[in-house]
Amino acid sequence: MAKLFVSLYLFITLALIGLSAGLESLFLEPDNDNGSQTTFIRQLLSSAKQQNVDIPLLLQKANIPYRLLNLHDIAWPNTSLQLLQNGESLNLYDPKSGEQIYLLAADGQLLEISLSDNLPAQSSFILYRSLFFILLGALIALWIWPLWRDLEALKKSVMTVMPDGNISENHIGKSSLVSPIATSLNNMRNQIANLIQSQRELSGAVAHEFRTPLARLKFALGMQEHNQNELFQNMRQDVLELEKLVQEMLDFSAAEAHIPALYFSELPLGELCQSVCHKLKKSHLSQLQLDIQDSSVCLLGDGHFVERAMENLVLNASRYAKSYIFIRIETDKDFIDVSVEDDGIGVRAEWRDKIFEPFFRPDEGRDRVQGGAGLGLAIVKRVMQWHQGQCWVSQSQWGGAKFTLRFPTKP
Numbered sequence: 001m002a003k004l005f006v007s008l009y010l011f012i013t014l015a016l017i018g019l020s021a022g023l024e025s026l027f028l029e030p031d032n033d034n035g036s037q038t039t040f041i042r043q044l045l046s047s048a049k050q051q052n053v054d055i056p057l058l059l060q061k062a063n064i065p066y067r068l069l070n071l072h073d074i075a076w077p078n079t080s081l082q083l084l085q086n087g088e089s090l091n092l093y094d095p096k097s098g099e100q101i102y103l104l105a106a107d108g109q110l111l112e113i114s115l116s117d118n119l120p121a122q123s124s125f126i127l128y129r130s131l132f133f134i135l136l137g138a139l140i141a142l143w144i145w146p147l148w149r150d151l152e153a154l155k156k157s158v159m160t161v162m163p164d165g166n167i168s169e170n171h172i173g174k175s176s177l178v179s180p181i182a183t184s185l186n187n188m189r190n191q192i193a194n195l196i197q198s199q200r201e202l203s204g205a206v207a208h209e210f211r212t213p214l215a216r217l218k219f220a221l222g223m224q225e226h227n228q229n230e231l232f233q234n235m236r237q238d239v240l241e242l243e244k245l246v247q248e249m250l251d252f253s254a255a256e257a258h259i260p261a262l263y264f265s266e267l268p269l270g271e272l273c274q275s276v277c278h279k280l281k282k283s284h285l286s287q288l289q290l291d292i293q294d295s296s297v298c299l300l301g302d303g304h305f306v307e308r309a310m311e312n313l314v315l316n317a318s319r320y321a322k323s324y325i326f327i328r329i330e331t332d333k334d335f336i337d338v339s340v341e342d343d344g345i346g347v348r349a350e351w352r353d354k355i356f357e358p359f360f361r362p363d364e365g366r367d368r369v370q371g372g373a374g375l376g377l378a379i380v381k382r383v384m385q386w387h388q389g390q391c392w393v394s395q396s397q398w399g400g401a402k403f404t405l406r407f408p409t410k411p
Contacts, residue, residue: 320344343398
């Protein structure tokens with residue numbers, strides 16, 4: 001900050017000195033000309049009077065403005081009146097009218113010679129002041145521009161969040177006034193990257209380590225096939241739920257770490273939705289009525305991940321629907337909407353912004369009794385980000401939740 005203050009202080013000081021010197025040299029020059037012009041007119045009048053020349057005619061030929069007045073139209077002091085009667089000229093100055101020269105003509109009339117047209121003192125001062133502040137503002141803007149440019153670069157780097165959750169690196173030079181801030185931001189970026197990487201490695205390691213004891217438990221339970229009591233059934237269900245949780249954690253960690261290679265192709269959405277529902281028909285949709293709006297719309301996207309997102313939405317709807325699920329496909333000039341609705345308990349308004357966050361679990365109906373680890377919708381959000389799309393939840397016309405995926409027509 002000391003460097004910034006000293007730089008600005010010196011710049012403004014030098015700018016004020018330079019502008020004052022430059023503009024005064026321009027605007028003080030007419031004043032000198034005006035003084036010489038006044039002297040010239042005095043000499044001209046004196047010579048004309050000595051040679052008995054018609055002064056009004058001379059002034060008219062010299063294009064010098066004047067007018068004739070009566071001597072007593074002006075309340076002259078005795079000394080000034082005596083000078084005029086002696087044939088001498090008087091100079092008076094009015095801030096509004098400028099400078100005037102008064103002289104008695106041969107016929108006794110008073111000549112008033114105005115120099116206001118030749119001496120625009122007030123307008124010169126206004127022009128001087130206007131130019132001074134305009135040029136000062138331009139110089140300060142010129143000094144601020146590199147600072148503004150570097151601050152904008154810092155702003156863009158902080159606002160640009162990469163797929164792994166980190167911010168992009170800035171490339172501000174060491175000569176910049178905001179170089180210390182840029183260096184601190186880069187250091188913070190590296191620390192954030194290390195923390196995120198450590199957290200991901202820990203989550204992945206824990207999930208992988210869970211698989212070994214889970215495999216032993218599954219093997220042990222498999223050896224007890226003859227024992228079908230309720231305790232063993234509950235244990236088998238718990239093991240399956242843990243295994244699913246581990247798999248979802250691994251999938252989410254993989255999706256969060258980097259953007260996978262996407263293979264875009266034209267996907268018939270109607271057929272894709274039919275395929276997903278056919279796959280889940282026996283396991284999750286056997287007790288529910290399912291309707292799909294027929295559509296021949298084709299979507300440009302990665303078939304594997306689009307199908308994965310649709311499967312997660314249908315699975316989510318199957319957990320909370322009472323009897324009905326409806327899949328709708330709507331098209332527009334710039335986007336394609338795919339929505340999955342159910343007639344369940346819906347999602348409260350205060351939860352709708354958080355429902356796509358990892359491990360978020362609303363209380364009441366949407367809990368672990370319904371199954372899932374709270375990662376399915378987070379994976380859906382990642383898939384939509386990869387396709388430059390959006391996803392949100394709203395109220396269904398049947399009272400449940402309506403999850404919408406919006407894909408751009410030209411990603």
